[in-house]
Amino acid sequence: MSMAIRNLRKSFGDLLVLDSVSFEMQPSSITAILGPSGCGKTTLLNILSGILAADAGAVTGLEDKRFSYCFQEPRLLAWLSAEDNMRYALASLQGTNTIDQRISRFLEEAGLTEFRHFRPHQLSGGMQKRLSLARAFAFPSDILLLDEAFSAVDLKQKIELMQAFLKLWKDERPTAVIVTHNMHDALFLADQIVVLSQRPAHVRGILQINTPHEARLFGSSELAAYEQQLYGLLGFIGLDQDTNMSSN
Amino acid sequence: MPLAWRLLGIACFLVAWQAASSIVKSELILPPPPIVLKALATLSTTTKFWSSVSGSLARVLESFLLSIAIGLLSGFISGISQSAKAFLSPFITGVRATPVLALILLAMFWFPSSQVPVFSAVLMAFPVMHTSAEAGIRSVDQNLLQMSRLFHVPKRVMLWRLRVPSALPYILSGAKNALGLSWKVVVAGEVLSQPRMALGSAMQESRLMLETADVFAWALVTILLCGLSEYLFGLLTARANLVYLPIAPQADARSSMQDQGKYEE
Numbered sequence: 001m002s003m004a005i006r007n008l009r010k011s012f013g014d015l016l017v018l019d020s021v022s023f024e025m026q027p028s029s030i031t032a033i034l035g036p037s038g039c040g041k042t043t044l045l046n047i048l049s050g051i052l053a054a055d056a057g058a059v060t061g062l063e064d065k066r067f068s069y070c071f072q073e074p075r076l077l078a079w080l081s082a083e084d085n086m087r088y089a090l091a092s093l094q095g096t097n098t099i100d101q102r103i104s105r106f107l108e109e110a111g112l113t114e115f116r117h118f119r120p121h122q123l124s125g126g127m128q129k130r131l132s133l134a135r136a137f138a139f140p141s142d143i144l145l146l147d148e149a150f151s152a153v154d155l156k157q158k159i160e161l162m163q164a165f166l167k168l169w170k171d172e173r174p175t176a177v178i179v180t181h182n183m184h185d186a187l188f189l190a191d192q193i194v195v196l197s198q199r200p201a202h203v204r205g206i207l208q209i210n211t212p213h214e215a216r217l218f219g220s221s222e223l224a225a226y227e228q229q230l231y232g233l234l235g236f237i238g239l240d241q242d243t244n245m246s247s248n
Numbered sequence: 249m250p251l252a253w254r255l256l257g258i259a260c261f262l263v264a265w266q267a268a269s270s271i272v273k274s275e276l277i278l279p280p281p282p283i284v285l286k287a288l289a290t291l292s293t294t295t296k297f298w299s300s301v302s303g304s305l306a307r308v309l310e311s312f313l314l315s316i317a318i319g320l321l322s323g324f325i326s327g328i329s330q331s332a333k334a335f336l337s338p339f340i341t342g343v344r345a346t347p348v349l350a351l352i353l354l355a356m357f358w359f360p361s362s363q364v365p366v367f368s369a370v371l372m373a374f375p376v377m378h379t380s381a382e383a384g385i386r387s388v389d390q391n392l393l394q395m396s397r398l399f400h401v402p403k404r405v406m407l408w409r410l411r412v413p414s415a416l417p418y419i420l421s422g423a424k425n426a427l428g429l430s431w432k433v434v435v436a437g438e439v440l441s442q443p444r445m446a447l448g449s450a451m452q453e454s455r456l457m458l459e460t461a462d463v464f465a466w467a468l469v470t471i472l473l474c475g476l477s478e479y480l481f482g483l484l485t486a487r488a489n490l491v492y493l494p495i496a497p498q499a500d501a502r503s504s505m506q507d508q509g510k511y512e513e
Contacts (some may be wrong), residue, residue: 049398067398075395079413088409092400139399 002026003061003143003175008054010043011200017043019200021057025192028173032186034230035196041179044201045145048177068141068174072148074132076120082131083107083116089135102138109171110134110164126157130164137168144169144176150185162188166213183230187223188216195233205233279461287461288468296450301469303445304434307362308477311369312430316423318370319377323422326378327385327415336378344375352437365437365448372433373426380422384415420485427481431474 008021017040025031033041046052048059049067076085086103093099107113110130120128129149136144150158150165166189169176180186186193193207207229211222262281269280279287291297322340326333351371355364388411396406438448447470454462 051398069395069398071391071395073391075391077392077410077413080409088401088405089395089399091402091405091409 004059005044005048006058006060008044008047008057008059010040010047010052010054016200018047018054019202021196021201021203023192023194023203023206025175025177027175029191030169030176030178030189032178032180032190032193033196034180034183034186034193034234035201036198037181039196039199040201041181041196042147044196045147045177045179048143049145062143065142066140068136068139068144070133070136070144070146070149072151074120074128076128076131078120081117081119082112082123085120085131086135086138089139093140102140105171106134106138106168109137109168124157126153126160129153129157129161133161133165133168137171137174141174144174146176146178148179148181150178150180151182158185165189183227183234184218187226187230188218189213193230195230204235207233276458276460279464283461284464284468287459288465291462291465291469297469299445300447300450300466301473303443304438304447304470305473307366307434307438307446308369308427308430311366311373311434312423312427314366314370315373315377315426315430319374319422319426320381320419322374323378323381324385324411327382328411333382340375340378343371346371348372348433348436349440352433352440355437356441360443361441362443362446364441365434365443365446368437369430369433373429376426376429377419377422380418380425381415384418384422385411387418388414416488420488424478424481424485428474428478431470431477435470 003025004022005024006022008018009016010018021044023031033044035041043052047054048062049069050062077088080088083103086107087099090099090102093102103116104113107116110133112127112131112134115123115127120131123131133149136146146165150161153161162185178186178189183193187209191209193209195204195207196202197204207226209216209226211226216223265278266280269278272278275283322336326336348368352364352368355367359367392410392414393406396410401410435446435448435451438446439452440448442449442452447466451463451466451470454460454466
C-alpha cells in the first residue's frame, strides 16, 4: 500500500512553512525531498514521523508504521563503543541474541566490524556517520528517515557513505525518505525526487528516476538528462548551476 | 613545573609564618613552624592522636557518603522534574543560607555528641551535591535525548547509559567540594560538641590548656588529611573521566592510531 501526503500545511506562529505539500511514496522505495536550506524539509520529516502535527492536510498509509532515524550529526554517545552505541538504540527490542545478530550484521555491512570496540572519538567523521547509518538500519523499521545524513563530509567520505547506505538499504529495503539540499545526493540515491520551493514550501515537481543504482554513474548521459530535468524543476536553467542549494 | 611552584608557595607561606612569629615573639600567640612540627611529632606518638584521627575520619566518611546519597537522589529528581525542583528549592536555599554554627548548636539539642558533626556536615554538604547532580542531569545533550526517544530507548537504560554518564563530571566535581566541606564542618562540629576520639575535641582541649602549638598541630593534621582525601578522590575522578568521557584527547588518539596503522581513514 502506497503512502500519501495530501495538502500538508504547517505554520509556526505567523510563519507559514509548508503550504499544501502533496506527494506519494511507494513501499520499499527511496524518496528524496530536495529543497533549499530553511524551506521546511525537516519540518516535513518531523510531520511524517509524528513528532510534529500538521495544521491541515493528511498523511495516509503511515499509521502503525515503525520509524528509524539518521540525523545530520551522528548523535553517538561518546562513552560507549560502536557496538554499545547500536545496542543502546536497540534497547527496546526483545531478545539478546536478536539484538547481537543485528548489531554484528549491520556493523559488518557498514564496514565497521573491526572497529566495533572503538569509541566515537576514535573513529573518523565518515566512520561515525556510517555507524549512525548502521544504527538506523539495525533498528527494525518500515520507514527510515534521513535528515541531511550525507552532508558535512568530504566528497570521498560522502561517496563511501552513500555506497554504505545503498548496501544497507538493499538488505531489508525499508521505505526511505531522504531530506537533502544537494541534488547529486538525490540523483544518486532516490527513486523519486520531490522538489520543494522556497518557504513557504510547496511541491514544484516530482522527478521519477528509473535507472538502477548500479548504473547511476556521475557524468553518464542518462544521469545528465535527469540532472537537466531537475534544474528545470528547480527553475535554475540559464542560471549558475550550483548543485548545492544551501546558498540559495 | 606546577610542583615546583607549589613547593615555592609552601616555602613562602612558611617563611611568612616564621617572620610573623619572630615579630610577635610569643609562642602562646603564634608559635613558629619548627615548634608546631615538633608538637605534631610528639602528638603522633600518642594513642590519642591516632584514635582522634580515626574517629574524625570515620565521621567525615559517614557524612560524605550520606551527603552523596541524599544529594544525588534529590539532585537527580530535581534535574528530571521541574515540579520536584520547585518543591525542593526553598528547602535547599534555606539550608544553604543557614550559618554552620547555628546548625551545629541546634544539632547539639537533637543528637548525641558523636553524631552532631555528622548531621551538621551532611546538611552543609548535601546541597552542594544536590546542585551539581541537578546541573549534571540538565546538561545532557538534547540531541542525544531526542535520538533516545525516537529509538524508544527505555527510561531505565536512558538513565544509566545517557543521563548518569553525562552528569558524571558535574557529580564528581560536586563530590570533591562536598568532601572538603565535610572535613571543615565535621571538625568545627567536634570543637563545639566535644565527642570522644575527635580532632576537633583534641583541638579544643589544647586551646583550654593554652597549648597553642598543639592547636596548630591538630589544625595541620586536619588540613593534611583533607588535602590527602581530596587528592585520593582526584585520582578516582581522573580514572572515571578516562573511562566515561574520553573526549579531550580526540586528536591525539586519532593521530596515534593512524601511526599504529589501526586507523582506516
